[in-house]
Amino acid sequence: MELKGVHNYSGAQYPVLGDYLAEKQRARGVPLLTLAAALAMLATLLGGCTNIS
């Protein structure tokens, strides 16, 4: 096994959050949850460590 970079990956067939919220806001014409607020909520999950214990 070796360290080998992946190139030309396009397996994620779902939008990034910023695009999704912008599209929804355009369609609905009302302000939605801001991207910053949404990202802050998601970021609470990204911290932490893969400890084994």
Next chain:
Amino acid sequence: MDIILHLTHDCQLNCAYCYGGPKRNSAMSWEVARRAIDLLFDQTHTEAPALISFFGGEPLMQVPLLKQCVAYAEAKEEQTAKPFRLAITTNGLSLDETIAEYLRTKNIEPTFSFDGIREAQDACRRYVNGQSSFADTKEAMDLLLRYFPAMSICAVVSPENVKYLPASIDFFLDSGVRRLLLNPNFFVSWSEAELALWRQGYEHAAERFEKEFRNGRSVHINFITLKIITHLKGGYDACDTCDFGQKEIAVAPSGNIYPCQRMVGEDTKELGWMGDVFTGLNVKTCRNLADVREVTNRECRECDFSRRCRNWCSCVNHRLTGRFDLPGSLVCYHERMAIEIADRTASRLFQDKNNTFLETFYFEKQMTPEWI
């Protein structure tokens, strides 16, 4: 700044993969604990609550010390107006209703270490005397889930137990667990057959994840959820990582300070030692650690997965390659596998306009997911 307090090196179990070093009865003294908490409050300059995590060994073997720490932190908060949060990683074997009630009262968020079905647990997590810990651990998990329904379960995936991974995932989700952390043991050799079993286990996790969402139940399985989030937000940011000693430190029972709980080990001060609670953080050492952690190798820089990859975990990198800035091939294998499986699962749920998925990851109801 967050802090991890290793309240003791002692533990009832003798886990095959434990990086805590030999079990020994060496609890942290109150003097060390007090100075560590003082250091945390002195180093905290943000409005975000600092995190105090209790770790070990098994931290609940030192309940009086733990309670002393909590009371002291509460007093420091009162004095300084700096808020804090509490967490604990436990095997649950010292738990009873009184301790569980205390943890809930003080809002000490538990992560419960349990590898799964009896065969998985017995493969690596036996008592020191060699007996099975499964029944006692299951009983403790059921007890603690009553107090913390959204509690995280940390299951280590290792070559010895990987063949039981699908059954263990079912066991946890069928027991009512909603936050499942499948944490790989990167520090042993994996055969090709074991790697294939690992992939099968992850594929099963994805199937269960998808099924739960289709049944309207939002669950968190770390490798899936985190890789979905890294896509949604465009990768890890500096603020998402532990920053190797810059935002989080681990304090050994002796008072020595390390950038990561994995480096406390036998507390030999050989690698990563950053100072101690008596003399404070060694500024030069801290600066040196900060300088070496950035991943600069060509393979990673040119990889499409780079921003979504945990190649920034300097501690694991060093253990695997001898370099803080170079991930090991097993990490690379894992990250590629996790991203591909997570994306496939998320793509299906999104294309099917699954409400639970949209509410959880795109905030369709502008609500916090249940498992946060």
